Structure formats: C-alpha cells, structure tokens
Amino acid sequence: MRATTELGIASVGIFSKEDRFTQHRYKADQAFLVGADKSPVGAYLDINSIIQTAKRNGVDAIHPGYGLLSENPNFARACAENGIVFVGPTVEQLITFGDKTKARELAIKAGVPVVPGTDGPVSTYEEARSFIEGMDVGYPVIIKAAHGGGGRGMRVVRSAEELEENFKRASSEALSAFGNGEVFIEHYVDQPRHIEVQILGDGRGNVVHLYDRDCSV
Numbered sequence: 001m002r003a004t005t006e007l008g009i010a011s012v013g014i015f016s017k018e019d020r021f022t023q024h025r026y027k028a029d030q031a032f033l034v035g036a037d038k039s040p041v042g043a044y045l046d047i048n049s050i051i052q053t054a055k056r057n058g059v060d061a062i063h064p065g066y067g068l069l070s071e072n073p074n075f076a077r078a079c080a081e082n083g084i085v086f087v088g089p090t091v092e093q094l095i096t097f098g099d100k101t102k103a104r105e106l107a108i109k110a111g112v113p114v115v116p117g118t119d120g121p122v123s124t125y126e127e128a129r130s131f132i133e134g135m136d137v138g139y140p141v142i143i144k145a146a147h148g149g150g151g152r153g154m155r156v157v158r159s160a161e162e163l164e165e166n167f168k169r170a171s172s173e174a175l176s177a178f179g180n181g182e183v184f185i186e187h188y189v190d191q192p193r194h195i196e197v198q199i200l201g202d203g204r205g206n207v208v209h210l211y212d213r214d215c216s217v
Contacts (some may be wrong), residue, residue: 001027012059014050016043030057044068045179051078061085067150067177071098090203100146101184117186121146125167128185132163140188143167145174152177156188192216 001011001024013028018040025031032053035043043049045068054062062084064070073094079086089097097103101120108114116137122128132141143166145153153174155166167183175181194215201207 012057014053016040041176047075047078051082054084055082059084061087063087073098098147100144115187115189118184121182121184125164128167129163131185137187141185142188143170143183143185145178146182146184147180148174148178
C-alpha cells in the first residue's frame, strides 16, 4: 500500500469481519469486507468473494501477500480469467512450486540432493507409518504441508508413539491454513542451516538473483 501510494496508484484492502478494526484496513484508500459468513481464515480463502469484490471496484491487479492464497494456483487462474493481474508467479509455476511434492520431484529430476522422504503426498496415518518403518534412516521425521509454507502444517515426530496425533494435527492445520490438508514426510534434520537464494523475474525473460541469505537467524 505504501508502494502504490508512492507510485500514485490507488489501493484496495480486504478484511474479514474479525479484522474490521485492524490497521491495514485504514492504510488502504478503500477497504471491503469479504467472506462475511466465513471463519476469520476462511474469509481470506474465499476466492469467489475476493474476485467479485475486485471486479465490483475496478481492481486491475491483486498482490496476494504471503500465506493463505498466495501460493494457490486456483486463485492465480481466477485472476487471469477475470482480467486481473496476479502479482506473483505464473499459474504453471505455482502448480509446480506451490505443491511441495512436485517441487521435490523437480529437484530430484534436476539432480539436486534432497533428504529421504515420500515421493508424493500421504493421505492416511497408516500410509505414513508404513513409509517411515520402511525408511533406512527412520525417526525423527517431519510432517509438512504439501500446499503451503511459513511453518504452518508442520510437525516433528521423534518416535512411533507420537506419529498418529502429529499426523492428524499437521493435516488439520494445513487444511485450515491453506485449504488443502495434504502432507508429505521427510527425514528430520536437527539444527540445520536454512540458506535461500531468492530470484526475481518480470515475466519477460529478465531474471535476477538477490544473492543468498541465512534464514536460520
């Protein structure tokens, strides 16, 4: 909103009923209630309500922020179908990288080393237990949301006794945070260093990287 103000572009915010007094509503030039009959999180996952609000108010582009619908290819596709620019990756990129299991497959195909884990999403506790018992490295493992990030829908499991409850919790949290309860399992690396290289592209073939950063801190 600050950037759009500096560029002379009007900004429109959305808010759930519970967020009607939060600061971002008043920083926008206009702000509208979405998902009035939904939960606080459900309101921000309501693609139809958000798109209709944007169309009614002549919105040209949507910046999805982070979390919630920011990695949802269905939302990016809905924007494109309604003539609204999605400020972010393409639908194809979101399908590949929004689904962590597909991103993992791509990494393996490209020869990038990965930690031992499931080839795809795991849908039941029994399936999870069977996979872990067949792993050479075994426990500890980490259960991770397949369609989200930011630490949501993640549970570390250090023994078989902890598996069932943590599997249910991770799946439930993933469903409420990202609208999809699919999870996958990887061997847990204790005390790792989390190094990222962030890449920006303008969709016209111009791509730069922002060097590396240590997200462990």
